[in-house]
């Protein structure tokens with residue numbers, strides 16, 4: 001399904017109108033964390049600030065700070081500070097088109113909330129958005145870019161958009177005889193559609209993956225109510241899906257959060273098949289190195 005709508009992008013940068021607050025335990029480590037999302041000056045981008053560490057070191061939300069970690073996005077700065085599981089919060093900010101924000105956090109990992117990014121969106125919208133005077137520098141993709149992994153089983157492509165809209169088209173396909181059936185979803189990236197169709201989609205795992213992760217010491221505090229756990233027969237343990245295709249929608253949520261690490265909003269058609277955090281980061285890096293700008297194609301103020 002392709003959800004279509006007018007290609008309207010706010011031509012000026014946005015930040016929060018007031019401070020937003022949210023707290024909860026991290027997905028992997030279960031440590032209670034408190035977040036304060038603060039308004040930031042134009043051109044600041046998204047910046048994490050570890051207020052629990054001496055000197056309150058900052059970590060820029062940029063692909064150059066991504067450090068290798070399985071199943072999540074971890075950002076680490078050269079000053080030694082790091083923040084784990086940033087992708088859902090980044091997706092909320094990108095989905096709502098927030099350009100500038102300082103995220104104060106008093107722990108190493110972003111709260112898991114309900115496994116989706118809807119609670120982050122709700123906190124941001126409750127604080128309100130403030131349109132800033134500086135124009136938004138849109139990256140208009142005019143040449144296709146593609147990366148792949150696992151001999152082409154996983155791939156992600158960025159293709160020029162011919163109508164000025166940004167869309168994401170994702171296919172999840174783990175092959176035959178898997179607990180999660182293959183599914184596809186396409187979405188046009190407006191804040192309204194993001195809120196309704198993507199933001200509520202929760203993290204999912206297979207039961208045997210949970211067991212393996214817990215043996216490694218991760219997610220020991222989690223139950224089936226904290227995220228979507230698929231049993232081997234495809235049923236969901238102690239929970240209920242929000243949509244039959246909730247997994248593919250969550251993969252789009254992750255993709256939006258990871259690609260936002262390229263540092264600026266882009267206009268393109270994204271087509272992905274089985275792409276996970278690792279491949280999303282490679283594409284974010286590719287996007288970050290594109291220097292071509294076409295200001296004449298930006299929306300008029």
Ligand SMILES: [Zn+2]
Pocket residue numbers: 087088203250254
């Ligand atoms: Zn996720």
